[in-house]
Amino acid sequence: MHPLFEIVGSVAACITTFAWLPQIMKILRERQARDISLVTTAALASGVFLWIVYGIAIGSLPVIMANTVSFLLIATIVGLKLRYG
């Protein structure tokens, strides 16, 4: 595989992980999360948690790390939704 594609995969992982930050900042700024689906965010948190379990099972540090950060960010959104929903 061309090394360029390793970079593409890494950039993809970074983007889909840290993309959650603007959503957190928006809720904190506006103190409003009514339009956000609790089912979607809770399901994403559960799914990402299972990705961490899978990452541990296959011994993949990138899968574990990216999904652990995602889990913390998405769990934060679930908490903000419950507070400002």
Added chain:
Amino acid sequence: MHPLFEIVGSVAACITTFAWLPQIMKILRERQARDISLVTTAALASGVFLWIVYGIAIGSLPVIMANTVSFLLIATIVGLKLRYG
């Protein structure tokens, strides 16, 4: 690896892919997407698109398929955000 973990990975992929459906249904039902971050959804769509490119590069059909469905669902939310934002 225990075959149970293949199931965990598959369930994780299904959950993080189809978790977007309730968010789409909620926006369509309430015709309101003001609290959803456009930056987050557009970044997620871009990141997931790069995951598809990576999946093609490494020849992984599960990565390609899961991310293609995710891309379509997240792109739909971007469109709904632009309409009902």
